[in-house]
Amino acid sequence: MPTKHDFDKPALARLAFWAANMSLVSNMSWPGFRYTKPEAARMADLAEAVAPGAFVRFLLINAVVFIALAGVVVVGFMVPILMALYPNPADLQPLPFVLLLATTALLAIGVGLPISMRVAAWASANDAMRAKLSGRPGDAELAAKVAHQIWRMTVIMCGLLVPGVLLWIAYDIQGGPIITLLKWLAVGLMGASMAHAVLTRGKR
Numbered sequence: 001m002p003t004k005h006d007f008d009k010p011a012l013a014r015l016a017f018w019a020a021n022m023s024l025v026s027n028m029s030w031p032g033f034r035y036t037k038p039e040a041a042r043m044a045d046l047a048e049a050v051a052p053g054a055f056v057r058f059l060l061i062n063a064v065v066f067i068a069l070a071g072v073v074v075v076g077f078m079v080p081i082l083m084a085l086y087p088n089p090a091d092l093q094p095l096p097f098v099l100l101l102a103t104t105a106l107l108a109i110g111v112g113l114p115i116s117m118r119v120a121a122w123a124s125a126n127d128a129m130r131a132k133l134s135g136r137p138g139d140a141e142l143a144a145k146v147a148h149q150i151w152r153m154t155v156i157m158c159g160l161l162v163p164g165v166l167l168w169i170a171y172d173i174q175g176g177p178i179i180t181l182l183k184w185l186a187v188g189l190m191g192a193s194m195a196h197a198v199l200t201r202g203k204r
Helices: 007-024 035-048 052-085 094-124 127-132 139-170 176-202
Strands: none
Touching: 007 035, 007 052, 007 094, 007 127, 035 139, 052 094, 052 127, 094 139
């Protein structure tokens, strides 16, 4: 986690990309990610340094790296534990499975997302962008707040996952069509968000 002593240009670039992402929310007051007026003003300044092309590149690289890391967690953590606990899949119990699933999601998001954001910011920020970035007092604290917000929301989501999936199993909800619809909605929302980001930032 950044501190006053080790906050550097790479960390400032990551904060700038996050600020560009949050700039899509007009009032900087998204549930779970609220900022004071000075913090919102600083993030708006940082977002100005992010070109539209660099922002889209950041989103794409972040998505690819995160999916790859999530796959590693599933294959290297979840699957071996399931095979050790339940050599016979027919013996699988709902509660242990859901708890393991939530733990896997916690690792994938809580650890994988910060790593993927670091890689994406490093690969997307060029010299011109870095030249526009200049640290100010409070940047390290703002970056630490963002990291805390991401971790907090991850814990909340993974906590809600356990009772949610258990209820899903208990009531034998057939989720095929629902999951398919959610996938397409997610793809559509991501595409619309990226298009909006490019058009909006291109006009600045």
